[in-house]
Amino acid sequence: MESGGGNKTAGSGPGASDGTGAGSGGARSGAGDTSAADRSGGGAEKRTGGPLKAAPSPGRRKSATPLSASLAANAQAIRRQFGDSADLRLRMTESPAFPGVRLAVLYLQGIVDENGIRESILDKLQSAPPPAEEGRRADRGGLAEATERLRAGVITAGLTEPVATIEKALDSLLLGCCLILIDGSGTALAADADGGERRPVGEPISQTVIRGPQQGFTESIGTNLGQLRRIIRSERLIVESRRIGRQTCTEVALVYLKDTARPELVEEARRRLAAIDVDGVIDSGYLEEYIQDKTFTFFPTLLNTERPDQTAAYLLEGHVAILSDGSPFALLAPVTLYRFFQSPEDYYQRFDIASFLRLIRMGAFLISLHLPALYIAITTFHQEMMPTNLLISLSAQREGVPFPALVEALLMELTFEVLREAGVRMPRAIGPAISIVGALVIGTATVQAGLVSAAMVIIVAFTAISSFVAPQVNIANAARLMRFLFMLSAGVLGFVGIISLDLILIIHLAGLHSFGIPYLAPMAPWVKGSWRDTILRMPRWSMTLRPALARKGSRKRQAGGKP
Amino acid sequence: MRRLAALALLLALLPLGAAGCWDRQELNELGIISATGVDVTESGRWKLSYQLVIPSAISAQGSYVGTGHAPVNVFTTEGDSFRGAVSKATQEMSRRLYFAHNQVVIVGEAAARKGIAELIEAYMRNGDSRETVMMFVTEGSARLVLEQLLPMEKISGAGIVRLITQEEKQGGNFRQMTVFDVAQELLSPIRTTGVPGIGLSGSDEPVDTVDAAKMTHTGAKVRLQKLGVFKEDRLVGWLSTHETRGLMWVKGKERETTVSFGCPDARLKRNSIRLKQVRTQVIPTRKPDGGWLMRVKAEAAGTLLEYNCKGALDKPADLLELELRIAQELKSDMEDGIKASQRLGTDLTGFGNELRLRYPKEWKALEQEWNDRLFPQLETQLDVAVSIVRTGRSNGSYEQAAEDSRGKE
Structure with a gap:
């Protein structure tokens, strides 16, 4: 035989x-035109059923x-x-x-x-x-x-x-x-005979909503795809499956809505996925690092979500989703900066409160980025900008504080970061201990001991709260890192430092792309009509067009007009 | 190549660390000054007093009573020049003097008579001491005013600002004059200005100790009184509070004030009305004999606060009669102001400026002797109209009602 x-x-x-897996694997190790071979060789398959049908990972078996x-x-x-x-x-x-x-x-x-x-x-x-x-x-x-x-x-x-x-x-x-x-x-x-113990579908832990669907993705890609299919009951919902990972042979599915997603976008996603050669994919985070546009940036160029409803909504707008077996987080691409301040719940609530909340989230992001830096700049360089009473009150608090404001701020921010990390990593049972220690140690004792000023505690606390507002942990993390840069530049150059860094940041953001889409779109470049669902959310019936990233000619998604 | 770029970046970033922190000034290294006093020594040197805020004494809960520490500290330096005197502060003050939050400058009478040109120069030129600082003159030493504590205020410098703000809004006798305002008016063609006076009244016992706050009343009080009249850059005299208010109406700077007036043939002014200035217009006109006539048209509207005369206020005729009487009162106030101004030979009314705007050519001839010769003899014609917008909740006076009820019996 x-x-x-x-x-x-x-x-x-x-x-x-x-x-074909073995075949293309041979091609990979042999010739250089791996991606072409993978693409033409059907490295990705339409997912039709069980695990057998997805092509094994390239380069997995050589004989x-x-x-x-x-x-x-x-x-x-x-x-x-x-x-x-x-x-x-x-x-x-x-x-x-x-x-x-x-x-x-x-x-x-x-x-x-x-x-x-x-x-x-x-x-x-x-x-x-x-x-x-x-x-x-x-x-x-x-x-x-x-x-x-x-x-x-x-x-x-x-x-x-x-x-x-x-x-x-x-x-x-x-x-x-x-x-x-x-x-x-x-x-x-x-x-x-695929089976065995799996976590049942549960609530999405990382993205909770008050109103809206309460089920999240699980670790099983079959279940996840099923959840998507249940939402979008259309034959146009295409699932292309492939296996990535020499050892783990993880099933990865590229999902898109035919005729809505741009073919170039789908092709680009296919190409990026096909180019991945890694021995294991444990979570979609592994994939993200391979397929994101830019590694050396604080900003995520892919959005991850635990929510099938959000994924489906993005698919309907012409995005592609990448699901990976074993990970309850789907990757959505392309994304722009504004997407990170939108919660799926924005569309389930009234538009007015949704718009307000979006503004709050963006404001909170800016606050979490700038607040400690502003405090440092104002108290060490621009005291004349404060109202007199505030100045006197702050200066009374700083009386006897041994460190400069910059050191004080860095100290407190680092303490908070440590506490936060401890809170995440700690076993649940000792979790409350963290809050007691945190509240007592930073909140009260340091102030009473005169190590930091009370105002600084307020600043750090408000910064921390602001950073939790972002619906995407990704973007909050970006602010978390950049906050320190802002603090340093504020401590060195005051407002000039903050503004300079802001300018650098804006230039950087303007240069970012996510799967070919400018990161600041639809604001820069301006896309007519897209304002309805960017910073604000207008009533659903007025959003007649899909975002500009959808395929040309398929942008209209509803008749529109006030019902 | 990349290594080179990284090195270039590093080199570019290095100077940041060196240049930065240079101007860094921690809050607890600042000596925040809330008010400055200007006096002169007998030898003519500037004697500057600073009211230094002690934040820790203020920030504690409650007023300064609680901590037992004085909220401010006053000290004095001397020098031939303004900033020269300031620079000497380093010899006795452990912190850098910080003028950006200085809100008040009080000029002692001797210093004001010597001339405030140097003061204005110092405030205009420097970025940290601003020309938006409010200026006051005091009859005695400026330092004495700085030493006083205000009963409701922790920082007396800031308290004085509130005092004048409230006075301008509610009392209507004085208006706040910033160093900039003063400079602007002194540079105007008529070269005169009035600066609100501040001084101590009440008993001679100064309120310069925290212990004073343990009593329910204070001895001496910081009080706005009189108007220091400046010509060129020197103090030339004082106007009373009453005269100052008359001038406020003439200049159209009045916001809201309470005017007392009497009944016909009564000596005491037992009635009062809260008046708002609606409009004041000054129209200079040339008389047939070549002299000048200043016609001042003032309109005011107000709410009656007290009324103890006869007459029914629901009758238009009586109301009209009342309005005329109030207008007469207001007119005499304004006349007092103008007369006092003429007495000092300083055009505090701003008539000169109006004349210049209407008759620029003629003004050139008048300018030189305006304050000294022409203005004191200037003829004025006041045309005051008062309308009573609201008479309050009752019509006739209570006295009238009592009389009526007696008549019925």
């Missing part, structure tokens, strides 16, 4: 492309060894490949469909649904009707025919596929299949 046969049979499955005719030898080979791992289960069985032929069922415990295997494979095998008289011939031709009959008529697992090579057998086991070896046949059967 040559590997070509395997390819042929695999090709009979809808949209399947067995062997293809055909299965031998002997069950014992095959089982032995697979076992050896797995290094006698304890979770590899092998069960010998017999079936009336193969009189006198030994069968073996292999699977990896934990990633398969064992009950399902019992019901749809083992039970069916054992109760399968005996073959007709002429099929009893125990030669290969007969066996192949019986195997096909088994696949088509006996095993009721969702998806079955003939497997002809050891490597393919290993892959299918790893992807959660149950492998049925037939003694005397060079073709095994892989039946989808």
Whole structure:
């Protein structure tokens, strides 16, 4: 049995492309035109069902060894490949469909649904009707025919596929299949038995809303895609699946809405995903670093979300989403700066409060960026800018404080950062201890001890609160880092320093792109009509156009007009 | 290449650290000055007094009573020049004097008579001491005023600012004059100005100790009184508060004030009205004999506050009669102001400026002897109209009502 046969049979499955992984992997290691090969070779597949259908990661397997005719030898080979791992289960069985032929069922415990295997494979095998008289011939031709009959008529697992090579057998086991070896046949059967314990769909922890859908993505990409499909019930919702990661072989799905997303954008996303060659993808954060436009910036050029509703809304506007198995966070691209201040809830609430909240969020971002710096600048360089009473009150508080305002501010900000990190990393049980220590240590004791001024505590506290307002943790983190730069430049040059850094920042932002979209769009460059859903949110019926990033000619999304 | 770029960047950033922090001035290194006093020594040197705020005494909860520390500290330096005197402060003050929040400058009479040109120069030229500082003159030593504590205020410098602000808004006798205003008026063609006077009244016992706040009344009080009249840059005399208010009406600077007036044939002014200035117009006209006549048209409107005369205020005829009587009162106030101004030979009315605007050619001839000869003899014609907008909640006076009820019995 040559590997070509395997390819042929695999090709009979809808949209399947067995062997291309190995093929393109060879191309990768050999020739230089890897991306072209991947693209043309269908590195990404339309996701049609079980884990088998996604192409294995490029460069994962470099060889293809055909299965031998002997069950014992095959089982032995697979076992050896797995290094006698304890979770590899092998069960010998017999079936009336193969009189006198030994069968073996292999699977990896934990990633398969064992009950399902019992019901749809083992039970069916054992109760399968005996073959007709002429099929009893125990030669290969007969066996192949019986195997096909088994696949088509006996095993009721969702998806079955003939497997002809050891490597393919290993892959299918790893992807959660149950492998049925037939003694005397060079073709095994892989039946989808994906299962095992998974976290159920729960509330999105990182992005809570008061009003709106309350379910979030889980670690299972199948569940996640299902959630999306449930929201967008359209055949235009395209899911392109691929496997990334030499070792982890993680399923990564590129999702977009055909005819709405620009083809160039989809092509670009495909190209960037195809270019990733990494040994493991644990979370979509891994992917983000490979596909983002610019690494050396504080600003995220991809948006991550735990919410299917937000993902669906972005897809409807012509964005693409990238989901990765094992990560409850989808990546959305392209994004502009303003997107990070929009919460999905903006669209579920009345437009007036939504607009107000957006302004608040942007204001809070600016505050979290500038406030300590402004305090430093005003108190050390521009005292004349304060009202007299404030100056006197601040100056009374600073009386006896041993450090310059800059040192004081840095000290407090760093203390806060440490506390915050401790709060995140600490086991839940000792969490409250943090708040007590934090409140007592920074809030009261330092002021009473005269180490820092009370005003500084207020500044740091308000800065901290402001930084929690951002609906995307990403952007708050950007402010978190830049805040220190602002503080330093304020301590060195006062307002001049702050303004200079602001200018540098604006220039930097104006130069950023996210998948070809300017980061400050639709403000710079100005896109007519997009103001309705950027800083403010106008009533839904007035937003007749999709954002400019949507495909040309498909921007109109509703009839529009006041109902 | 990249290494070179990084090095260039580093070199570009280095001077930042060196240049920066240069002007850094921590809050607790500042000696915040809330008021400045200007006196002269007998030898003619400037004697500057500073009211230094002590933040820690102020910021404690409650007023200065609580801490037992004086909220301000006053000290004095001397020098031939203004800033020269300021620079000597370093010899006795541990902190850098910070003038940006100085709100008040008080000029002692001796200094004011010597001339305030140097003071204006110092305030106009320097960025830290601003020309928006409010100026006052005092009959005695300026330092004495700075030493006083105001009962409601922690910082007496800021308290004086509130005092004049309230006076301008509510009392209507004085208006605030910043150093800039003073300079502007002194540079105007008539070269005169009036600066509100501040001084101590009440008992002789000064309120310069925190202990004074332990009593329910204070001895001496800081009080706005009189108007210091400046000609060129020197103090030439004083106007009373009453005369000052008359001038405020003439100049059209009055906002709101309470005017008392009497009943017909009564000596005491037992009635009062709260008047707002509506409009004042000064029209210089040439008399047939070649002299000048100043016609002042003033309009005021107000709410009656007290009324103890006869007459029914719901009758238009009685109301009209009352309006005329109030107008007469107002007119005499204004005349007092103009006369006092003429007596001093300083045009505080601003008539000269009006004349210059209307008759620029003629003004050239008049300018030189305006203050000394022409203005004191200037003929004025006042035309005052008062309208009573509201008479309050009652019509006739209570006295009238009592009389009526007696008559019924």
